[in-house]
Amino acid sequence: MSAFPLLRRLSCAAIALPVMAWFTPAAAEYPDRSVSMVVAFAPGGITDTLARLVASELGKATKQTFVVENRAGAGGQIGTEYMMRQKADGYSLLVAASGYAMAPAQKKVAYDPIKDFEPVALLGIAPNLLVVQPGVPVSTLQEFVAWARKEGNVPYATAGTGGANHLAGELFKAASKTPLVHIPYKGAAPAAQDLIAGNVPTGFIDAMTIGPFLKSGQAKPIATTGASRSALYPDLPTIAESGYPGYDVSVWMGVFAPAGTPAPVVEKLNAAIRDALATDAVRTRLQASGIDTRIDMSAREFKQYVHDDVERWKSAVAVTGLKFD
Secondary structure: OOOHHHHOOOOOOOOOOOOOOOOOOOOOOOOOOOEEEEEOOOOOOHHHHHHHHHHHHHHHHHOOOEEEEEOOOHHHHHHHHHHOOOOOOOOEEEEEEOHHHHHHHHOOOOOOOOOOEEEEEEEEEEEEEEEEOOOOOOOOHHHHHHHHHHHOOEEEEEOOOOOHHHHHHHHHHHHHOOOEEEEEOOOHHHHHHHHHOOOOOEEEEEHHHHHHHHHOOOOEEEEEOOOOOOOOOOOOOEOHHHOOOOOOOEEEEEEEEEOOOOHHHHHHHHHHHHHHHOOHHHHHHHHHOOOEOOOOOOHHHHHHHHHHHHHHHHHHHHHHOOOOO
């Protein structure tokens, strides 16, 4: 019996719904001063870049300043825990990634991803890619599995222990019964560099990091880890469609507010963020970075999406046995 029915995310409507009007009685004056957007990661990463793009557009739309503040560390936990202590008034927002939902399944954290925050808006989804060195004699996932079984104990690179690409590798290993050995690096960039240098034959690496090496022919893509094909690589099949239905390990980025933030404020923010993501400047920049912005969610839909992801990672950790207390 496949483990992956347990991991299937309840489908979230990807059809754009009519966006709530900006001015509702309870939120008509919001925002009337600057808003802090706390990014739970260091400057320069994809979550930070995305936050700054959206903050700029929100500032233009509201005539107020959206200030991006980085509070990095502990895989996003430092920024997340800081946000738990902020007022639930819409003037302090958290920009987090899928580790927000993943971490509680792997180790003890100080926050409850369901109870302590109100999901506001999905910013984007980025799959990881299964890639190999050009010299590896495979072109499809089926060929990769056969090759790896023949080779035995094939090392695969990731950005580090406990991240989405690590779990992507371990879930695939469990589903395919392929003899893979995890090699963690301190970030996606060194993982990609070691792969193209020939020091490790394969890896699960995010599309933004590995993209330039795919274009130059220094790495070869085999499959994407998302539920659907990447807009950036439409001809690249998913692992799910290549024989492992239900497999889905995508990295998402989103905006959250402290629990108790008024619903009209949340809806107003959701509408503004979706408008920002729809601008040509933001959409072009994100797609060039391998981020899929095609999925448009209301605040209610994003809340369900996060809830489903929390449950999915609990199942994923149960399947792989990975724990990092």
